Amino acid sequence: xxxxxxxxxxxxxxxxxxxxxxxxxxxxxxxxxxxxxxxxxxxxxxxxxxxxxxxxxxxxxxxxxxxxxxxxxxxxxxxxxxxxxxxxxxxxxxx
Amino acid sequence: xxxxxxxxxxxxxxxxxxxxxxxxxxxxxxxxxxxxxxxxxxxxxxxxxxxxxxxxxxxxxxxxxxxxxxxxxxxxxxxxxxxxxxxxxxxxxxxxxxxxxxxxxxxxxxxxxxxxxxxxxxxxxxxxxxxxxxxxxxxxxxxxxxxxxxxxxxxxxxxxxxxxxxxxxxxxxxxxxxxxxxxxxxxxxxxxxxxxxxxxxxxxxxxxxxxxxxxxxxxxxxxxxxxxxxxxxxxxxxxxxxxxxxxxxxxxxxxxxxxxxxxxxxxxxxxxxxxxxxxxxxxxxxxxxxxxxxxxxxxxxxxxxxxxxxxxxxxxxxxxxxxxxxxxxxxxxxxxxxxxxxxxxxxxxxxxxxxxxxxxxxxxxxxxxxxxxxxxxxxxxxxxxxxxxxxxxxxxxxxxxxxxxxxxxxxxxxxxxxxxxxxxxxxxxxxxxxxxxxxxxxxxxxxxxxxxxxxxxxxxxxxxxxxxxxxxxxxxxxxxxxxxx
Numbered sequence: 001x002x003x004x005x006x007x008x009x010x011x012x013x014x015x016x017x018x019x020x021x022x023x024x025x026x027x028x029x030x031x032x033x034x035x036x037x038x039x040x041x042x043x044x045x046x047x048x049x050x051x052x053x054x055x056x057x058x059x060x061x062x063x064x065x066x067x068x069x070x071x072x073x074x075x076x077x078x079x080x081x082x083x084x085x086x087x088x089x090x091x092x093x094x095x
Numbered sequence: 096x097x098x099x100x101x102x103x104x105x106x107x108x109x110x111x112x113x114x115x116x117x118x119x120x121x122x123x124x125x126x127x128x129x130x131x132x133x134x135x136x137x138x139x140x141x142x143x144x145x146x147x148x149x150x151x152x153x154x155x156x157x158x159x160x161x162x163x164x165x166x167x168x169x170x171x172x173x174x175x176x177x178x179x180x181x182x183x184x185x186x187x188x189x190x191x192x193x194x195x196x197x198x199x200x201x202x203x204x205x206x207x208x209x210x211x212x213x214x215x216x217x218x219x220x221x222x223x224x225x226x227x228x229x230x231x232x233x234x235x236x237x238x239x240x241x242x243x244x245x246x247x248x249x250x251x252x253x254x255x256x257x258x259x260x261x262x263x264x265x266x267x268x269x270x271x272x273x274x275x276x277x278x279x280x281x282x283x284x285x286x287x288x289x290x291x292x293x294x295x296x297x298x299x300x301x302x303x304x305x306x307x308x309x310x311x312x313x314x315x316x317x318x319x320x321x322x323x324x325x326x327x328x329x330x331x332x333x334x335x336x337x338x339x340x341x342x343x344x345x346x347x348x349x350x351x352x353x354x355x356x357x358x359x360x361x362x363x364x365x366x367x368x369x370x371x372x373x374x375x376x377x378x379x380x381x382x383x384x385x386x387x388x389x390x391x392x393x394x395x396x397x398x399x400x401x402x403x404x405x406x407x408x409x410x411x412x413x414x415x416x417x418x419x420x421x422x423x424x425x426x427x428x429x430x431x432x433x434x435x436x437x438x439x440x441x442x443x444x445x446x447x448x449x450x451x452x453x454x455x456x457x458x459x460x461x462x463x464x465x466x467x468x469x470x471x472x473x474x475x476x477x478x479x480x481x482x483x484x485x486x487x488x489x490x491x492x493x494x495x496x497x498x499x500x501x502x503x504x505x506x507x508x509x510x511x512x513x514x515x516x517x518x519x520x521x522x523x524x525x526x527x528x529x530x531x532x533x534x535x536x537x538x539x540x541x542x543x544x545x546x547x548x549x550x551x552x553x554x555x556x557x558x559x560x561x562x563x564x565x566x567x568x569x570x571x572x573x574x575x576x577x578x579x580x
């Protein structure tokens with residue numbers, strides 16, 4: 001699979017990842033090489049094969065939707081880059 | 096022998112007989128760290144004062160006549176992608192340079208309850224993405240056997256600190272080989288348990304369907320003791336399995352008579368160094384001499400493991416790493432005038448090259464138009480690899496292969512060639528894809544660098560792995576060698 005610089009720019013937008021021009025160039029070349037290698041899996045016939053997402057059987061596990069007090073809110077918001085009165089502060093997202 | 100040179104079970108025996116104290120043990124290990132850490136660089140954070148305070152508490156507890164657990168007073172190193180309340184946890188990434196977790200990972204909570212003493216946090220490839228620990232944003236950890244070579248990765252700090260006697264036990268995590276490959280490179284024991292055997296709560300996620308926490312230790316007995324302490328169901332991790340945990344010490348039996356052991360043909364062929372191959376075949380021969388029935392087994396789908404893995408693991412990583420957005424913790428770019436600029440700039444400044452590469456690859460594999468060709472196809476290949484293991488385990492009790500295709504490589508040797516770095520996990524990756532357990536134990540030396548033997552078992556057969564590994568260890572001397580530092 002030949003990856004173009006346009007592909008790299010598109011994927012970087014999807015991933016919300018800022019890239020320098022050098023990085024874009026490097027990733028275009030490296031992703032092409034890695035995907036070219038990954039294409040060996042196309043040699044395998046998987047028409048009748050089910051996909052595996054988890055190797056060990058899993059089922060959804062639900063818990064009661066119950067409000068519990070948070071004892072260490074301060075400890076949690078202390079990690080925020082910008083904190084305001086025990087809340088996370090972010091740039092304005094609506095006018 | 097100095098205290099720092101001993102295993103957890105040897106130190107436990109001394110503590111039990113009151114021949115030493117937790118404080119003496121901790122001070123011995125800290126003394127060792129002060130002599131060798133400037134050469135090895137295994138640690139991100141060393142808990143000097145906290146460890147000594149904790150050791151004194153443990154000694155009071157012992158003096159009060161309370162019963163010791165096998166971990167009471169034992170210094171434990173914790174990989175820096177596991178949350179430790181109040182202690183800096185970076186995942187060796189700049190994006191978490193100032194993150195102080197408000198909670199403990201379940202495995203950390205468990206060893207604290209057992210009376211173990213956290214001695215420090217160990218270096219890793221950023222977010223556990225790598226095979227050499229060179230992707231750490233902070234420092235390059237050196238292999239204690241040869242300071243010009245890598246310790247392997249991503250749990251390179253944990254493996255190196257065990258090899259250098261800078262800790263007694265160490266936690267690692269393994270997504271594609273990140274416990275076993277560094278164990279192999281550093282000449283220590285490393286076990287990746289069955290997926291779901293150990294809670295992942297508080298482990299900073301890389302690829303959630305593959306990640307598993309496990310022990311890095313000086314011998315097989317310590318691995319069994321340490322797994323006892325960390326295994327079990329956890330309501331906080333719904334992928335941890337609700338199965339009773341056996342006492343793994345009971346599986347330390349020096350006997351492999353009539354066990355059926357398969358040597359995987361495809362993992363002794365192309366790409367495997369001839370000296371490594373020789374060590375593995377000698378190990379197989381020894382097990383045969385000890386009474387095991389050893390045969391070659393062909394597993395043709397394993398060679399597709401690396402390709403499938405780098406699509407699946409990166410896809411999961413791209414999703415897991417969305418949380419680093421500059422809002423709740425970690426780095427936020429100074430250029431955050433609007434919300435999109437905050438996302439783009441925070442992630443550009445905070446992530447290193449390998450993490451960016453994997454986010455790009457994973458996002459690509461999941462994106463419209465490519466999902467079926469890459470992600471879904473890789474999930475189907477995962478099924479085929481799992482089927483190949485199921486078939487092998489219908490005939491064999493355990494399988495053998497090298498842990499890594501070569502001994503430790505030189506620092507800088509593979510950093511410009513991501514694909515060649517990825518291929519160093521060729522023997523370990525299929526095990527994660529199948530969700531099964533595997534252990535790496537020392538089985539020889541090439542040019543004074545250790546070689547690791549990988550023993551693979553079916554799901555929840557850790558007891559079988561311990562039995563085979565223990566038998567091999569009891570009949571060899573490799574694990575007794577120590578690097579000169």
